[in-house]
Amino acid sequence: MRLDTVWLIHRAASQAALRQARRCAESLRQQGVSVAVAMSGPSANPFPGLLADEGQAPDLAVVLGGDGTVLGAARHLAPLGVPLLSFNVGGHFGFLAQERKLLTQGAASDADPLADLWQRLRDDRFALQRRMMLEARIDDAEAVHTALNDFYFRPGLEDEAPTCVLELEIDGEVVDQYRGDGLIIATATGSTGYSMAAGGPILHPGVEAIVVNPICAMSLSSRPLVVPPRAQLAVWPLGESNRKVRLWKDGAHACVLEPGDRCRVGRSPHAAVMVLLEQSPSYYRSLSRKLHWAGSLTAAEPSPN
Numbered sequence: 001m002r003l004d005t006v007w008l009i010h011r012a013a014s015q016a017a018l019r020q021a022r023r024c025a026e027s028l029r030q031q032g033v034s035v036a037v038a039m040s041g042p043s044a045n046p047f048p049g050l051l052a053d054e055g056q057a058p059d060l061a062v063v064l065g066g067d068g069t070v071l072g073a074a075r076h077l078a079p080l081g082v083p084l085l086s087f088n089v090g091g092h093f094g095f096l097a098q099e100r101k102l103l104t105q106g107a108a109s110d111a112d113p114l115a116d117l118w119q120r121l122r123d124d125r126f127a128l129q130r131r132m133m134l135e136a137r138i139d140d141a142e143a144v145h146t147a148l149n150d151f152y153f154r155p156g157l158e159d160e161a162p163t164c165v166l167e168l169e170i171d172g173e174v175v176d177q178y179r180g181d182g183l184i185i186a187t188a189t190g191s192t193g194y195s196m197a198a199g200g201p202i203l204h205p206g207v208e209a210i211v212v213n214p215i216c217a218m219s220l221s222s223r224p225l226v227v228p229p230r231a232q233l234a235v236w237p238l239g240e241s242n243r244k245v246r247l248w249k250d251g252a253h254a255c256v257l258e259p260g261d262r263c264r265v266g267r268s269p270h271a272a273v274m275v276l277l278e279q280s281p282s283y284y285r286s287l288s289r290k291l292h293w294a295g296s297l298t299a300a301e302p303s304p305n
Helices: 015-030 047-054 067-080 115-122 283-290 294-298
Strands: 005-011 034-040 060-065 084-088 127-138 144-147 150-155 164-170 173-180 182-186 210-215 225-227 233-238 245-249 252-257 263-276
Touching (some): 005 067, 015 115, 067 127, 067 144, 127 150, 127 252, 150 164
Antiparallel strands (some): 127 144, 150 245, 164 233
């Protein structure tokens, strides 16, 4: 991998992430690498400014934070083909970000404990993992919204009961009308996020599929669906003209839909490219540890059965 230009994206409001970003920047600059450092968070979107200032995309983006920081970077950098090297620094759940200890694992020198990491990248001693993404378009609107985890539709009224009615069409066929708190459309990556909290299935990230999951539906017949990755979905808000619905992308606000507006959701032509450093990563081990499944609490060794 070339390392002529690297962007360091750190989680806003995290001193630990800021300190690591400064350490990485100093180490890279000592090696003649052009570096840009920026913070990212719910109210801080550095990517338009970085692209305007730098003029071109970097060879690599190092993301220091939790899953939210990674999701923000993926939405903006995946369309540019920029690989993401992410570390869980100052974040919480960390399904997407690698363990912080990998930042300095196998350090080559006390003078620069990060030197071995950069050399490992230059020597191509890593793996790349492509994660499917989604895109959403509103009819008669030019904006294209992208998400790595999920899109979800929630009622837009603050002063009334938080329910809405949404009609779902898949590949031109009306499938259901969901009455409840909303609807989630997620990737396999996002299946361990909001969709899981709403009772949806967990999909291995190697599975390319789309999860459709109602939020607190008022009908027992409205169940989660898993559809093929090339399925074309459309969602309409129904009801009175004041029953607006908000569209969210990876937990960030995207736009407001009026009743009758159609939102088309499908697979994005772009994929998030993740750099993996762990020698033998296990998705199931990660699930067991992060979700505190019973086996991880009762025994360090698997059952002989």
